[in-house]
Amino acid sequence: MAVSMPEARFEELVADALDTIPPELARAIDNVVVLIEPRNPEDRQLLGLYHGIALTERIDSHYGGALPDTITIYREAILEMCDSEDEVVDEVAITVIHEIAHYFGIDEDRLHQLGWG
DSSP states (O other), X not given: OOOOOOHHHHHXXXXXXXXXXXXXXXXXXXXXXXXXXXXXXXXXXXXXXXXXXXGGGOOHHHHTTOOOEEEEEEHHHHHHHOSSHHHHHHHHHHHHHHHHHHHTTOOHHHHHHTTOO
């Protein structure tokens, strides 16, 4: 059963999840925009998506002037899979950390090994 939640509350949860990133990692995040969208049009079950050039792939001389990377969190997909607000809080945090990890160059296999996938 899907959880009903105002958009503003969901945005707070994403902001709260971003606030849990350790300061030393947060300082390393540069040129990234976090977006909240209802759903991914190509994969309606997708919870989040990182789109950009991972930090480990950036070469200073070729990266300059690049558009910001994006992390998109898909609100309706997360709300649909959860049965309570507590589950939404947990899933938002996991999804945000998962996508931030991709920014740092951590792939799906490694995330699974670390228990984040």
